[in-house]
Amino acid sequence: xxxxxxxxxxxxxxxxxxxxxxxxxxxxxxxxxxxxxxxxxxxxxxxxxxxxxxxxxxxxxxxxxxxxxxxxxxxxxxxxxxxxxxxxxxxxxxxxxxxxxxxxxxxxxxxxxxxxxxxxxxxxxxxxxxxxxxxxxxxxxxxxxxxxxxxxxxxxxxxxxxxxxxxxxxxxxxxxxxxxxxxxxxxxxxxxxxxxxxxxxxxxxxxxxxxxxxxxxxxxxxxxxxxxxxxxxxxxxxxxxxxxxxxxxxxxxxxxxxxxxxxxxxxxxxxxxxxxxxxxxxxxxxxxxxxxxxxxxxxxxxxxxxxxxxxxxxxxxxxxxxxxxxxxxxxxxxxxxxxxxxxxxxxxxxxxxxxxxxxxxxxxxxxxxxxxxxxxxxxxxxxxxxxxxxxxxxxxxxxxxxxxxxxxxxxxxxxxxxxxxxxxxxxxxxxxxxxxxxxxxxxxxxxxxxxxxxxxxxxxxxxxxxxxxxxxxxxxxxxxxxxxxxxxxxxxxxxxxxxxxxxxxxxxxxxxxxxxxxxxxxxxxxxxxxxxxxxxxxxxxxxxxxxxxxxxxxxxxxxxxxxxxxxxxxxxxxxxxxxxxxxxxxxxxxxxxxxxxxxxxxxxxxxxxxxxxxxxxxxxxxxxxxxxxxxxxxxxxxxxxxxxx
Amino acid sequence: xxxxxxxxxxxxxxxxxxxxxxxxxxxxxxxxxxxxxxxxxxxxxxxxxxxxxxxxxxxxxxxxxxxxxxxxxxxxxxxxxxxxxxxxxxxxxxxxxxxxxxxxxxxxxxxxxxxxxxxxxxxxxxxxxxxxxxxxxxxxxxxx
Numbered sequence: 001x002x003x004x005x006x007x008x009x010x011x012x013x014x015x016x017x018x019x020x021x022x023x024x025x026x027x028x029x030x031x032x033x034x035x036x037x038x039x040x041x042x043x044x045x046x047x048x049x050x051x052x053x054x055x056x057x058x059x060x061x062x063x064x065x066x067x068x069x070x071x072x073x074x075x076x077x078x079x080x081x082x083x084x085x086x087x088x089x090x091x092x093x094x095x096x097x098x099x100x101x102x103x104x105x106x107x108x109x110x111x112x113x114x115x116x117x118x119x120x121x122x123x124x125x126x127x128x129x130x131x132x133x134x135x136x137x138x139x140x141x142x143x144x145x146x147x148x149x150x151x152x153x154x155x156x157x158x159x160x161x162x163x164x165x166x167x168x169x170x171x172x173x174x175x176x177x178x179x180x181x182x183x184x185x186x187x188x189x190x191x192x193x194x195x196x197x198x199x200x201x202x203x204x205x206x207x208x209x210x211x212x213x214x215x216x217x218x219x220x221x222x223x224x225x226x227x228x229x230x231x232x233x234x235x236x237x238x239x240x241x242x243x244x245x246x247x248x249x250x251x252x253x254x255x256x257x258x259x260x261x262x263x264x265x266x267x268x269x270x271x272x273x274x275x276x277x278x279x280x281x282x283x284x285x286x287x288x289x290x291x292x293x294x295x296x297x298x299x300x301x302x303x304x305x306x307x308x309x310x311x312x313x314x315x316x317x318x319x320x321x322x323x324x325x326x327x328x329x330x331x332x333x334x335x336x337x338x339x340x341x342x343x344x345x346x347x348x349x350x351x352x353x354x355x356x357x358x359x360x361x362x363x364x365x366x367x368x369x370x371x372x373x374x375x376x377x378x379x380x381x382x383x384x385x386x387x388x389x390x391x392x393x394x395x396x397x398x399x400x401x402x403x404x405x406x407x408x409x410x411x412x413x414x415x416x417x418x419x420x421x422x423x424x425x426x427x428x429x430x431x432x433x434x435x436x437x438x439x440x441x442x443x444x445x446x447x448x449x450x451x452x453x454x455x456x457x458x459x460x461x462x463x464x465x466x467x468x469x470x471x472x473x474x475x476x477x478x479x480x481x482x483x484x485x486x487x488x489x490x491x492x493x494x495x496x497x498x499x500x501x502x503x504x505x506x507x508x509x510x511x512x513x514x515x516x517x518x519x520x521x522x523x524x525x526x527x528x529x530x531x532x533x534x535x536x537x538x539x540x541x542x543x544x545x546x547x548x549x550x551x552x553x554x555x556x557x558x559x560x561x562x563x564x565x566x567x568x569x570x571x572x573x574x575x576x577x578x579x580x581x582x583x584x585x586x587x588x589x590x591x592x593x594x595x596x597x598x599x600x601x602x603x604x605x606x607x608x609x610x611x612x613x614x615x616x617x618x619x620x621x622x623x624x625x626x627x628x629x630x631x632x633x634x635x636x637x638x639x640x641x642x643x644x645x
Numbered sequence: 646x647x648x649x650x651x652x653x654x655x656x657x658x659x660x661x662x663x664x665x666x667x668x669x670x671x672x673x674x675x676x677x678x679x680x681x682x683x684x685x686x687x688x689x690x691x692x693x694x695x696x697x698x699x700x701x702x703x704x705x706x707x708x709x710x711x712x713x714x715x716x717x718x719x720x721x722x723x724x725x726x727x728x729x730x731x732x733x734x735x736x737x738x739x740x741x742x743x744x745x746x747x748x749x750x751x752x753x754x755x756x757x758x759x760x761x762x763x764x765x766x767x768x769x770x771x772x773x774x775x776x777x778x779x780x781x782x783x784x785x786x787x788x789x
Contacts, residue, residue, distance in 0.1 A: 232736065272655075354659060358666040365670040369678065379681035381699045383750070386677040390669050504735060506715035565739040583736030589715050594736050 003066050006054030007145040010095075013047035013102065014135035016040055017128040020105075024125010027118060028193055034117050037124045038109040044128070045106035048099045052086075055095060055144055059086045065151035068092065068144050074155040076532050084168040090292065090308065091144035093171065097288075098138060100179035101131045108183055108208075115187075115204045116196045123183075123190030130182055133315040141311065170226055174219030174246055178284035180212025181249060184256065185281035188274045189323055192330040197274060202264030205277070207619060209260050212280075213253040214615035220246050221608040232566040232581040234596045236496075236604060239387040244367045245287030248360055252280040255356040262346045265410055269346070271331050272353065278323050283360075285316040290367070348405030355398045362390045392445045399452045399490055402483055403428060403459040428455035446498040453490030460484045474621020482614025488607030495600035506590040507538070516597035518544045518578055520551075525591055533558045535567075538582045538593065542571055553582040553593075577601050679750065688727035692753050700729060700749045700759050709743060722749065722759075733761040741766040 023037040055068075059082050064070045072089045073082055087096045105127040112120055138144065184205055191201045223246065228236040237243065256276040262269045289312040341347060366382045373380040403425070428451075442450075460483035463476055501516035511522045521541045528537040533556045540551040551569040558565065571578040576599040583592030679697040686692050687700070702722030709720040717734040720743075731749050741747055741764060749761035 232739070350655065354662045357659075358662050361663055361666045362670050362673075365667065366674070369670075369674055370681075373678075380678045381681050382674060382678045385697075386673045389677060390666075390673040394666075504716055563739070564742070566736070581736055584711070584718075585715060589711075592716060592736050 002054050002057050003063070003145040003147065006051045006058070007143065009047045009051040009054065010135070010139060010145075013044050013051065014132065014139060016044040016047065017102075017131045017135055020044060020128035021125050021132060024122050024128065027121030027125065032117075034121045037121050041102075041109040041124050041128070042106045044131075045099075045102035048095075048102045052095055052099045055092060056083065056086050058145075059083065062155060064153070064155055065148055067146045067148040070148050070152050070155050072156065074532075077155075078531055080168065087171055087175075091138070091142045093175070094134065094138055094142055095144050096172065096175055097179060098131060098134045100175055101127065101134065101182055104179055104183050104208075105131070105186075108186070111207075112204055114200065116191075116194060116200065118194040119187070119190040119196050119201065121190070122193050123186040126186035126189045127182065130186065130319060133318070137311055137315070142308070170219060170222040173215050173222055177212045177214075177216030177219050177253070178246075178249060178287065180208060180215060181253060181280040181284050183208040184212070184277040185319075185323065188277035189326055192274060192326050195330070195333060197263075197270045199264050199267045202260050202262075202267070202273070205260050205273075206257075206264060207622060209253060209257045210615055210619045210622075213250070213257050214612055214619065216246065216250045216253055217608070217615065218612045220250060221605070221612065224608075225605060229568055229570060229579075230565075232568045234500075234502075234568075234579050234581070234594070234598070236601075239366075239384045241367050242291050244363050245290045248363055248367075249280060249283040249287055251356050251360040251363070252276060252283050255353045255360075256280050258349045258356075259353050262349050266346055269350070269353075274327060274331065276353070278320070278327060282316065282320050285312065285319070289313050289316060343408070345405065345408045345410045348401060348408055351401055352398065352405065355394050355401065359391055359394050359398075362394070363387065366390070392449075396445070396448055396452055399449075399456055399486070402456055402486065406460075406463045406479060406483065427458035428452075442498045446494045449490050449494035450498070453487050453492075453494060456490065457484060457487035460487055474625070475618045478614045478616075478618030478621060480614070481617055482611045485607045485610030485612075485614060488603045488610060490607075492600050492603030492605075492607055496598050496604065499599045500601075501597045503595045505593055505595075506585065507593045508587075508590040511590075513593070513595060515578075515595045516599075518542055518595075518597060520578075520580070520595060522593070525587065528554060530556070536582065536591070538580075538591065540569075540580060540593075542578055542580075551578075551580050553580045555582050555584075572602060574602065575599060684722055684724045684727040684729045687729050687753060687757070687759075694753045694755050696752065698751065698753060698759075700731070700751075700753075700761075702729070702747070704741070704743050704745060704747050706743045722747065729759050730757070731759045731761055733764055735764075737764055738766045 020037060020040045023033050023040060026033050027037065058066050058069050059073055060079070062069060062073055062075045062077075062082065064075075068089060068091050072092075073085045077085070085092075087093045105124060108120070108127065109124055112123075115123075187201065187205055187208070191197050220243075223243070224236045227238065227243075228234070256273065259269050259273045259276055263273045289309055292308050292312060366386050369382050370380050433451075460480055463480055464472060467476075503513055503515040505511075505513050507513065507522045507525075509522055509524050513520045513522075519542070521543075522538060523541055524539040526537055526539065528535040535554040535556040537552055537554045540553070542549050542551055549571045551571060553569040554567040556565045556567055557563075566581055566583070568579060568581040570580075576597060579596040579598060581594045583594065585591030677697075679699050680692075681699045681701060682692045684700070684702050692698060700722060702724045705721040705723050705728060709718060711718050717732060718737065719730060719732045721728045722731055723729075731751075733749070733751075745766070748765040749759055750763040750765070751759060751761035753759050
């Protein structure tokens with residue numbers, strides 16, 4: 001019954017999405033149907049939520065008469081992973097995608113009260129229009145509720161590599177980020193059709209840009225850390241096409257986040273901001289297409305089915321084609337924004353946008369180059385050597401820009417330099433000299449990354465100078481926190497790349513290995529047993545100085561489906577991480593053991609977490625400020641808050 | 646500056662930036678992209694030695710051998726028509742098993758042995774590099 005109910009709810013929601021699209025078109029033609037549009041958007045989201053809950057329930061009770069459950073779950077699986085299996089497959093993850101599209105539509109209907117009503121009505125219609133394509137996809141070609149007749153006795157189980165907490169939080173976080181960008185896409189389409197691309201639109205877009213950016217950042221951080229400890233390769237970024245698929249929307253969202261504040265503050269960069277809003281969601285869809293089409297040989301694309309890829313590609317072509325047609329027709333009318341001085345806050349933000357766009361273009365070219373080359377008959381793969389080389393200089397330029405930008409004023413910089421900038425430059429020079437004292441082993445980029453990172457860590461605090469700290473607005477705290485996080489990220493990446501020590505050895509119980517001042521003693525190599533796996537486990541005792549820590553890296557053998565996975569183990573210290581992976585071997589000859597000491601790699605995770613925190617501070621701070629203003633003056637229309645960022 | 650001139654300036658700068666990025670990309674791609682080869686390509690002498698290559702194929706049953714010191718492995722990758730010996734030092738990735746697909750990144754030595762710096766195996770148990778699936782299909786061998 002649950003499956004049929006879920007399926008029926010999905011059909012109802014699709015019907016309502018059609019109604020919502022119709023209401024959006026009516027708004028465009030001048031009818032005042034906003035109340036109805038809002039109500040429909042909210043009910044539609046509730047229906048999809050009901051459908052998603054039905055699917056969760058089917059997975060929790062392991063209803064093996066449902067095809068999706070039988071192929072992706074198993075009665076023996078821990079409850080936590082039964083839950084996560086709901087979206088650990090193609091159909092379930094598409095349902096999650098549709099759910100998020102509808103929820104974002106409903107949130108837009110509920111919270112965007114200050115926006116021009118016509119813009120909002122058309123945007124809600126657009127959001128439903130995007131949803132319809134995915135509803136059609138689910139209902140006609142990837143029904144998650146399809147029955148299996150006759151039903152089976154036991155499920156096939158979830159791919160064990162995916163049986164990890166990483167799977168539970170990582171895809172939903174990324175999806176919220178991806179789909180959040182749809183709101184900006186819809187708002188851009190709505191505003192262009194309504195002819196109202198103004199500062200109010202910039203302010204209305206900002207929380208959505210911030211929200212999806214926060215989730216994208218958190219999702220990428222989560223995925224990166226997951227790859228780092230689960231794959232056992234000791235790296236955090238592989239420039240895999242699937243990773244690039246999440247990086248490209250992030251780059252667009254980061255650029256958008258900054259250009260939206262120029263639009264909100266100065267009513268400049270109108271056409272540019274609208275274009276970025278369209279590109280952001282285009283990149284989300286392109287990423288989804290990339291992951292699902294199997295077009296590119298990737299280490300971790302999970303659902304290889306060209307038919308699905310083609311469907312998403314057709315949808316994307318349709319949406320993007322329509323949106324850019326609207327852009328082409330309407331943008332001339334809204335383009336004339338305010339002019340600005342090159343040396344000003346907005347000038348720096350324009351430079352930031354250009355650099356981010358250039359990085360986006362480079363990643364896009366590198367990711368799709370193999371596809372294009374294949375069309376001409378050459379099989380080529382583009383990997384880290386290319387991406388590191390072309391992105392590093394631009395990323396370093398961006399970091400350099402970060403020194404100056406936040407200290408400049410909007411409009412015109414009246415005094416050429418302030419004391420704050422002097423301090424920042426002095427810090428930068430000091431930081432540039434410092435790494436010269438390190439060993440000669442470092443490459444040019446590592447040296448530069450380290451010095452810019454150290455300088456930026458100091459420079460990012462400059463906007464707080466001369467302010468009363470407790471009266472500084474939250475968005476400024478958010479900016480400072482995020483920029484400080486970027487500085488830590490730079491230091492972490494440069495140190496990890498320059499100073500990692502590695503040992504690979506064949507070990508038996510009783511052996512002792514040294515790596516970078518650590519002594520790792522092999523106490524035992526023994527069998528271990530889990531709920532649905534058996535393993536070979538090394539019991540290691542790692543010590544440096546006085547303290548000793550136990551480490552237990554494993555080689556796990558899963559039975560259904562039969563798969564080996566290696567579970568690395570980490571010791572985290574403030575100044576780095578010791579990383580151990582157990583490889584193949586046998587008791588007579590010994591087992592392979594790989595050890596890494598990665599100094600300051602902790603700053604990568606801490607930095608990324610601070611970047612997310614900075615976003616949250618801004619978002620929550622703005623929310624609270626808006627709420628207070630409403631409390632104080634319920635009649636107030638519009639608000640001025642242009643100083644931040 | 647008038648808004649119109651400024652916009653023109655911005656457009657020119659943006660075009661210059663994108664063009665610069667493309668030049669950088671092409672330059673980066675020209676010597677840093679690795680060619681994807683199959684064992685047949687190597688057998689037919691189509692692969693250059695001493696340059697970065699990605700070799701894709703199926704791990705031949707019974708071919709995985711560990712060296713005496715235990716840190717290196719050698720195995721054969723085949724595509725139904727030809728086979729290439731591969732050596733690798735380090736820990737093999739999860740899901741690297743005999744009879745399934747793998748990609749070796751590295752260089753072809755003058756002796757015809759492929760020295761891999763990195764081995765990739767797929768997260769999916771049904772995985773096979775698409776290039777190999779094509780080759781196998783063309784060669785008439787079963788693809789699973």
